[in-house]
Amino acid sequence: MSDAPVPSRPATAAETDPETLGWMKGFPPAPDNRVQFHDDSFRNFPELRWAWSNVRALVPTVNVWRGAGGASVLPRAERDIGGSQSITMDGRPMTFAEMCAETYADGIAVVHKGKLIHERYFGALKPHKPHIGMSVTKSFTGTLAAMLVAEGKIDPQAPVSDHVPELKDSAFGDARVHEVMDMTTGLKYTEVYTDQNSDVWSLRRANGMAPIPPDYQGATDIFALLCRQEKQGEHGRAFAYKTVNTDVLAFICRRASGMALSDLLAERIWAPMGAEEDAHYHVDRIGTESGGGGLSTTLRDLARFGETMRNHGYFNGRQIVPASVAAEIERGADPAKFKPAGYTTLPGGSYKSQWWITHNEHGAYMARGVYGQGLYIDPKAEMVIARYASHPVAGNAANDPVTLPAYMALAKQLIADG
Amino acid sequence: MSDAPVPSRPATAAETDPETLGWMKGFPPAPDNRVQFHDDSFRNFPELRWAWSNVRALVPTVNVWRGAGGASVLPRAERDIGGSQSITMDGRPMTFAEMCAETYADGIAVVHKGKLIHERYFGALKPHKPHIGMSVTKSFTGTLAAMLVAEGKIDPQAPVSDHVPELKDSAFGDARVHEVMDMTTGLKYTEVYTDQNSDVWSLRRANGMAPIPPDYQGATDIFALLCRQEKQGEHGRAFAYKTVNTDVLAFICRRASGMALSDLLAERIWAPMGAEEDAHYHVDRIGTESGGGGLSTTLRDLARFGETMRNHGYFNGRQIVPASVAAEIERGADPAKFKPAGYTTLPGGSYKSQWWITHNEHGAYMARGVYGQGLYIDPKAEMVIARYASHPVAGNAANDPVTLPAYMALAKQLIADG
Secondary structure, three states, X not given: OOOOOOOOOOOOOOOOOHHXXXXXXXXXXXXXXXXXXXXXXXXXXXXXXXXXXXXXXXXXXXXXXXXXXXXXXXXEOOOOOOOOEEEOOOOXXXXXXHHHHHOOEEEEEEEEOOEEEEEEEOOOOOOOOOEEOOOHHHHHHHHHHHHHHHOOOOOOOOEHHXXXXXXXXXXXXXXXXXXXXXXXXOEOOOOOOOOOOOHXXXXXXXXXXXXXXXXXXOOOOHHHHHHOOOEOOOOOOOOOOXXXXXXXXXXXXXXXXXXOHXXXXXXXXXXXOOOOOOEEEEEOOOOOEOOOOOEEEXXXXXXXXXXXXXXXXXXXXXXXXXXXXXXXXXXXXXXXXXXXXXXXXXXXXXXXXXXXXXXXXXXXXXXXEHHHEXXXXXXXXXXXXXXXXXXXXXXXXXXXXXXXXXXXXXXXXXXXXX | OOOOOOOOOXXXXXXXXXXXXXXXXXXXXXXXXXXXXXXXXXXXOOOHHHHOOOHHHOOOEEEEOOOOOOOOOOOEOOOOOOOOEEEOOOOOEEEHHHHHHHOOEXXXXXXXXXXXXXXXXXXXXXXXXXXXXXXXXXXXXHHHHHHHHHOOOOOOOOEHHHHOHHHOOOHHHHOEHHHHHOOOOOEOOOXXXXXXXXXXXXXXXXXXXXXXXXXXXXXXXXHHHHHOOOEOOOXXXXXXXXXXXHHHHHHHHHHHHOOOHHHHHHHHHHOOOOOOOOEXXXXXXXXXXXXXXXXXXXXXXXXXXXXXXXXXXXXXXXEOOOHHHHHHHHHOOOHHHHHHHOOOOOOOOXXXXXXXXXXXOOOOEEEEEHHHEEEEEEOOOOEEEEEEEOOOOOOHHHOHHHHHHHHHHHHHHHHXXX
């Protein structure tokens, strides 16, 4: 999620299609076609093009149960939008279909006025298979936390240590819950995917998404890592994107609800929403879900959640997320606190309860994850775009210049066409 | 599955209930309450009482998709059978409910004439949660193989190496497919759970169910282990229970169908049967399902499969398994080849296509797995019993003296009561 420079163009989506290349094909797959966890090869490009659609085959996971009821109806009304034209931030004309290929989409679903108008799968993704959402996960954690705040189970003004006393001596000891929710804590932790010494790799070893070397001295579970976090700067001053905040928030949710994050998501959102398939989180060595990046869902279920939020929390015939919670997220936070972070593709944006708010002319807001994951909600155009991808570059700076103009152009076309 | 002597009685089911003891409770669980994979502690008793209901949270897995259709109806007609009386093989009177507790049942479901008359959950199991079937898995592999034989895709008389040429120099090089299916191969491989030097532990390291030490020289995937198997004795002479046969059979199924075992099971059985939940296999480092012991299902879905077999392959309004395949399994194999193996609790039994045939007065046959897993099909009583457990002793010799008389007594009562 860093703003690191984009390297020169690697192999294209077509050239790295895992189906075409035969990744993990064959019984057993030939040595050259294997994508494996233990040697850390799975997160290389193009191996990750298979891996992000198959996280469960690589690491331990827990289910987010869809419940015993049936799936909610997501009515279809196919529209030919593949040719929708936009101009990228660097001035290149591009169709919607070209945007998908250029940004290594594994799947994209567009919902307009509650109807699925466009759904495409590429690479290793299938309609019934979950794909990892990476930090899209955070928006689920943030929404659950905001729901518990609305119920009075979490006090946003309380010190974090009121909910999780063990964090008293960490950087979070004097942080408030709302500062964790909106990521305005001052932390020494760094999140730079291109730097192997960045703290984000310690987090990934702790949360189960990177192998732990034999004599490793770092934290080997999420909670232990959180307890070790050190403060740097002041809390509450400015937005700084650091995943450990979300993992703290996930623990606050667990302690406040008495439930595992996976069960909380299932009970509050997944089952009421009528998800088609179970989702899953990858877990650390002691069963803790990665609340900051570990959720895998099907594309359509991600779209359902987007529709739930767009409809002010109402979906599948019931109020799933309180309307006040959805409205507060849509309204966003103070752009002045967001600006210093320097996200050049998101001018005037803000970050609220683990959602990215564009404050653009349509009031669009987003869930975003590394390697191109995203949920884009455009209230004015009554449009939701769910997108999973396996981009060679982690940071969204590699996607935004192409995807964001395409989304806005499509939104405007849909408004014009009615 | 060995006939090793049963040690003196460990703590009871009530004393080791994972819910009561708080295994993996808390966020995060306290150090004393953790069940972990990397240190191999998960397979100790009583940790395994939590682990067998939560395999997916410990190791990588692949889904067996239930399909987009709804679950098949399993009508309920609750009957009070908990007090059903039997006499154990060592002469103790016992009720059905006492049998469940004494054999550490995690769940038991009894279907009579197509109706679910009794369903109970204990320990860490829940109706919607899959529990590992251990070697119950084999009967699924064997049934799929027999289906492919019926379709002419597998030749039971062909050498194994016709289907899997890489096995030519292994013990399986001069074995026939039917010898692998019925486990009459002559192999050096040993399967003694109480002996840490037994080959079964090499298999478990290879198939992903035991941690691999840093400098391990053994096979680190299932296929590599199969290729290393050495012959001992003659093929075709006698039954000898060795899981590597099933893993070879699973590869024969994959090569003959062109499908992963998980996809084959989903397409041929799980979806047509109208399973309620996805099942899953644990996989090795290169994505190969453990066809010999890695399948986890819900209890009710296991019962559905039992009903499918009892109804000669017909269930959910369709012929799922060819009637000829079901009949051949029910008929069994030559008890003379089974007798030398010395299963004292199964006198006169046989082993056919990875199923255990009792040849008792009701013609009952079974899928069986270590630590007390089982699917018991009694054609005469029109009764199916699905059972998952977490017994402290691996071998079924610890269950059979109690469970088998209880099953027969219940069957006779159901016949008498009509």
